[in-house]
Amino acid sequence: MAIIGYARVSTAEQDPQLQHDALEAAGSIRVFTDHGASGSNTERPQLAACLDHLRPGDVLAVWKLDRLGRNTQHVLTIVDDLHERDIAFRSLTEGLSTEGAMGRAMLTIMAAFAQLERDVIRERTMAGLAAAAANGRLGGRRPKFDTTHAAKAREYRDKGMSAPEIAKLLDMSRATVYRLLSESAATSR
Template sequence: MLIGYARVSTNDQNLDLQRDALSKAGCTRIFEEKKSGRAGTKRQEFYAALAYLRPDDVLVVWKLDRLGRSLVEMMRTIDTLRRQEIKFLSLTEHFDSETAHGRFALQMHGAMAEYFLDLNRERTMEGLKAALARGRKGGRTKKLSAGDIAAANALLKAGTIPVSEIAKRVGVSRTTFYAYFPSARASQQHGKAASAT
């Protein structure tokens, strides 16, 4: 059985083109939705289509990117379908898991996805090494200890040292400092406005 899945990203876009192509391909059931393909987006109809599929069924999409925004995510979905003995067909790119050519093309896409993942990992590691060589450590921004917060509060109340200097003394960026002391930003903006008049 051919099961279609059609998706557009916004309510302004029209599903007619995909719907017509899927019907012409012979889909007996078409799941449709207007949702972004971004990772983390809840695509109820997409998950409903996956749950509806049975071994030997074929999931048909108008274009490969209807499965998701990321190549890695798309390949993961196709691999999951393969393990469940469900076939896959993309009408625009002619990716058909039933043919040798289609399987080869999908494997090439999978290899590319893996290559780009590895490349991103390598770039991240190289960036962290370069930052470490300059004395900076990667990872999350430093959190202020209770002692740092108490000291910063005292300095803020004294009002003799600029916020940037207090942030430097406790070892965080000004942005991180404002996350802990939002009132410091407001009072600084108020001070700037007063001095401008």
């Protein structure tokens, strides 16, 4: 029996060392790690390699259940596949193990709560965006150039200047000049 670990961080900037330390302390002889992989993404190369590496009698260990995935169906599919292959599963933080019937039942409940958390976060985000839009605020970066810049660009164009010349004077790209001029032409109709 070998304990094989799987770690995942959502962004390339995050450090999986905490997960590695916990997995090694739990007896993992090897740890597969996905960097920059969302838990909701079912295509994770190191997870696939880890699952391929596992043999009957082995144990797949993760630091926390949400490292395996936040989608309940996906997590349970993986765990069911492991069970059919006679491979156990452990989640260290939650203290879950599929080596018994109670552990499998608790895993199902924990995966459902992970899915619920993800859905609630999404609902809150959507509600916040809708409230902001209702108050006239849109998401994203504020425009760098406003109607004053558009008026100045029109004035220079009317004096016979080309878009590259206007761009240089106003310290903006040619594409921005063209966009400002086309937007101001559309609003003046």
